[in-house]
Amino acid sequence: MQTDTSLEKSLGSKIAGYAAIVAVVLIIGAPLYWILITSLKDRPDIYVQPATWWPNPFRPQNYAAVNSEVPFMLYVRNSVLITVILTVVEVTLGIFSAYALAFLRFPGRNLLFLVILASLMVPNQITVISNYALVAGLGWRNTFQGIIIPLAGVAFGAFLMRNHFLSLPFEIIEAARMDGARPMKMLFRVVLPMSWPTVVAFTLITIVAEWNQYLWPFLMADTEATAPLPVGLTLLQNNEGLTNWGPVMAGTVLTMLPILVIFLFLQRQMIKGLTSGAVKG
């Protein structure tokens, strides 16, 4: 990667560009490849010197072992459940909040927008202690509502959608208003049909954020009844880490895979959402 002096001419710049590509493939690709092949290696094959770069023999059994060492399929179920519910709730609340802030007239609108926006400045670390006491006091530890409800408020998405709504062509909104469209009908018939790309970006960043959510579920869930994948992976690592990397790497691959598959198909929209000025999802 130390090739920046060779940018002198266009040929040099091309060479530097390809050197960068090779460097990326090695630095980003090699660890991912290493994780993947380890998950497919037989146990003795992992603990061999020097390391082998191709599984021999090829052993998909680690993926079965994952589920026998810990109830991995339950973590998958919990992750799917938590992510789906939170995404539906957050996207709905975000669109509703943004619609009210962008199109409805009511006293205190700017103040309420500020209340929503300023919550982005509050880091999770300062809210967990008190929230933990509150939720534990309700007897909600190791429950889905205990994990989901405190995470369901949406600030960044509301901000993203509001900015988008304000950028919509004024004439169309006005025409619908003149036609006497009621506000909710206008949201579903006029505003949302012009907003799908932003809604998709908002949905995708919510899915990524909630699938990868760690600190709060880690504090809330210590059994397989409600723990999502990242927390379950930590429990698997506690059981097997260092001594049996095969199943741990298989669990890691399974945790990464769903998001990477979504990313593969919808990366343009995902990048749009994730880079639209977010501090957190």
Place this chain on the structure above:
Amino acid sequence: MSAPPLRAHGSSSTDEAGGRSAPPSASSGGGAQQKAPRPWGEWLLAVALLAPNLILLIIFTYRPLLDNIRLSFYNWNISSPRARFIGLDNYREWFTARDTGIIVWNTVVFTVATVIGSLVLGLLLAFLLDQKLRGRNFVRSLVFAPYVISGAAIGVAFQFVFDPNFGLIRDLLLRIGQTVPDFYQNPTWAMVMVTTTYIWKNIGYTFVIYLAALQARRVELDEAAEIDRASALTKFWRVTLPQLRPTTFFLSVTVLLNSVQVFDIINVMTRGGPVGNGTTTMVFQVYQETFVNSRAGYGATVATIMFLVLLAITLFQVRVMDRKDM
């Protein structure tokens, strides 16, 4: 990608802080200014649409923020219902404790290293890949991919990548005749391990934003520099880098705020160790004091101090970004 992140961020803070209701651009959003035909109906609808979200944010963001500040004046075991008021004792302890210096230092090292690492590598890659190259789209996806992966999963995976006995790094170092440092037991190398891991996850973000900024900047300046026959390196320092200044500022604050708050990677890879506080940052200390050492009052104190620092940084960012030249 089409909308530069800076624009959205900057404009919002400008018009809201100023209390103006004008939409960000003159040609849009006029719907908000239209007179409502049914004011009461609209008011009720607005309440119905906003209330659930506002209630959630108030109960689970603002209430605990204030409660956390209150708790920082108490001696409290999180599982006990009773807390004892001790005034500023927690703060006094924080300012005099021997751990504090190490933990603040770790936080600064981790944060500064990830900010510099992510920005320099992201910019370098964006600059080198901002040209017609075969496989450019594939590489762009590859660089961004780690950013969407769970930090906990990356932490577990990289614990194995850095395994001093059987890991990838060891294998690579042995192949070039080097010995492998003890990433697990040596605090300095453990810090290198968690920092590298987080930079690896984060480059995609800085890369994509720098790339968008490079593609959006004015090319005439480049051409002018070309006529001047400035060398590529001079051009980079004199033309490109100053053009990217707002992006660099935005990214350094954003990456800083995010990396100060990293918990998953540290919890999974080192649990704050080795040797006591090897990689304990302030966020990890909040967790450890509150939930492991059962000293929630002290944990709340560390969290409050952290929050005040982050708030100051955020307000500084808002002020700078409102300036004309940013």
